[in-house]
Amino acid sequence: MTQQIKQQPLTEQRNNKSQHLDRLSVHEIVTLMNEEDQTVALSVREALPQISIAIEAVVRAMKLGGRLYYIGAGTSGRLGVLDASECPPTFGVDTDLVNGLIAGGEKAIRAAIENAEDNAEAGARTIADIVREGDVVVGITANGAAPYVIGAIQEANRMGVTTIGISCNQDTPLSSTVQFPIEVLVGPEVITGSTRLKAGTAQKMVLNMISSTAMIQLGKVYGNLMVNMRATNKKLRERAIRVIQEATGADEETARRIGSEAKGDARVAILMIMFGISQQKAAGMLVLAQDHFGEAVKLLEQSRI
Structure with missing residues (x-):
């Protein structure tokens, strides 16, 4: 009797177009990846209403002195750190206005830290130690269920701060926990479960929108010119x-x-x-x-x- 495989979230399902990926030539592989990547922007477009509402909440908080915190594990955490680190030179803002937090700490930016994403208590402690009233916490997890991120969001909710979630599956635990859920349904990856691909690209696009739009609304851009940039080199x-x-x-x-x-x-x-x-x-x-x-x-x- 054939055993039935439990239905997996979209980001974990097999992509029918890439089932014979290992038999393809280099050009065929990159062509397939490019074709799949072209669908990401369309998936993000579907989530624009959710993204817009979340950004409006970020802007309201920042205008009252609030700070923005991204928190994630693995690729999602690294993308948050990347976006946060680029805000000061691009928009001339203080280094603590936009912050990136990753499961496992700074070492995890360069190397995987085993089981770090499974520690909900660590996520909660991270938020409790750093976040203050008036801030915004954005949880980032492709599957929408990383315990570290869920724990962080639950603590942020307990503290009464604004919470946003970015995931790439539907009706995720993260979405049900945050005040402002963003779900970008990019579908199965070219390499099954490798969410640093389409899901990572989608998350980067959303983070670009959050930070850039917030900075524009805060007057850090004139027309489309980076007037507030720091000329450090x-x-x-x-x-x-x-x-x-x-x-x-x-x-x-x-x-x-x-x-x-x-x-x-x-x-x-x-x-x-x-x-x-x-x-x-x-x-x-x-x-x-x-x-x-x-x-x-x-x-x-x-x-x-």
Whole structure:
């Protein structure tokens, strides 16, 4: 009698298109992977209503001084750490505004830590030790059931903070635990169960949306320009000059000169050029606008009337 295999979550099921993967040529493998990857963006699109609602909650919290915490295990945890680490240089925000937490600690970023994702108590302790009232906790787990993440979310709920979940299966334990569930149904992986593939790509796309949209809403972007970036190396210093030029129409010489007077702060330089004001007044206006560049522009425009 043939034994029936228990129905697995979508991310753990076999992909019919790749059942003979080991017999394919290199070109056939990468073609198949590319075809499957093309479905990820469509899966994310289906989840846009959930994603939008969750981001609105993040923005509300941040405007009141809240911080954002991603927490996950394995690939999901590493993706959270990656997204968090890129926010300070890209948007010029404090390093503790967006944070990435991973089961097993920093060592787990580079190497798998056995059983770390199975420890719900460790997830709860991590949140209890770090998170405070007004923060947001985003649990990330492809299968939607990692105990470490569930434990963390349960503790966050107990503390009364906003909770969001990102998973790639339907009706997951994570979704039933968080206030704002996001489910991106990417389907079976090319390599069965290897959720660093389509599921990982989907999670990265969602994290990009969360952090980038929140920063835009907080005034860290002007038009589509990274005006709040930190020019910490030669490449970024040159990029800052181009940002000043794009925003103001100034020539390169002027952009470099005013950028130097602005002490490398592209926002200050742009305001100086746009409104013909001093470095001190431009910097002060940003303080008055609570670091929201668009609001600073509005205030200066109103002062002209």
